[in-house]
Amino acid sequence: MLKFSDYILVTDLDDTLLTRDKRITEQDLNAVRYFVENGGSFTVATGRVYTSAKPYTTQLPINLPVVLYNGAVIYDEKSGKTLWKELICDEAVGYMNDILQRFPHLGCEIVCDNEIFIRKESKTLDEKIRLENIPFGYCDENSLPKEIIKILVVGKNDEISVALEEIKQLSYPKVDFLLSAPYYLEMLPTGASKWVGIKNMTKILGIENKKIVCAGDFDNDIDMIKNADIGATVPNAPQRVKDIADIVLSKTSNEGAISELIEYISKQEDEANGRNT
Secondary structure, three states: OOOOOOOEEEEEEEEOOOOOOOOOOOHHHHHHHHHHHHHOOOEEEEOOHHHHHHHHHHHOOOOEEEEEHHHHHHEOOOOOOOEOOOOOOHHHHHHHHHHHHOOOOOOEEEEEEOOEEEEEEHHHHHHHHHHOOOOEEEOOOOOOOOEEEEEEEEEOOHHHHHHHHHHHOOOOOOOEEEEEEOOOEEEEOOOHHHHHHHHHHHHOOOOOOOEEEEEEEOHHHHHHHHHHHHHHHHEOOHHHHOOOOEEOOOOOOOOOOHHHHHHHHHHHHHHHHOOOO
């Protein structure tokens, strides 16, 4: 049996695998190749839509379906098919309108299956769209898309933190709110998370018995880090993420964090099997 045959490695993209300027380091790329060549199962779990994740997934030796939209979609790149998805409730549009009335300075984006629509523009949202470099459209109250997966409100860090505190005091049934960055607040179907996506993916493929290793850096990664057999985060993660991780890596995404994690898994496996390291 190959060294990593019992392992599934799942990593977040932004600020975990990707550098600050949105690259994959050669160090991490080589480490992931080594992991897969030695029997490991590898994929990514991200809040991005597929068109936004694709420039990176095509560089990587991914051999499992990818988890998108913070766990609301499982997509198989090989077949080009969505294996599973969960739509947000119909009431979410009303919640969105209420939030935009309460916080008129926030931008808003509606995310469908591989499509993005700008519901309300803002400077911070313009920057996000430019950074992700993906196609998008516009919509208003009279032209809203029908099958919505998630809704994203965007603002400055302090604007989002204030909005989140107020939203916590309000009643919005059937949806959950989470931060995917200090300036992105996402509205998702209740229970949707990267971990739920990972578990659904392993169940579909019949590989639930493997050891799952997850790496991430922010609130939307907490569920998968906490529930994985090995949960890892990066040194620049918020303390609340570090507190639930099994490992806080010494390297940032700029320095090869995932290569450090794979080295850790390798040493653990060697020790468990009495190999010399």
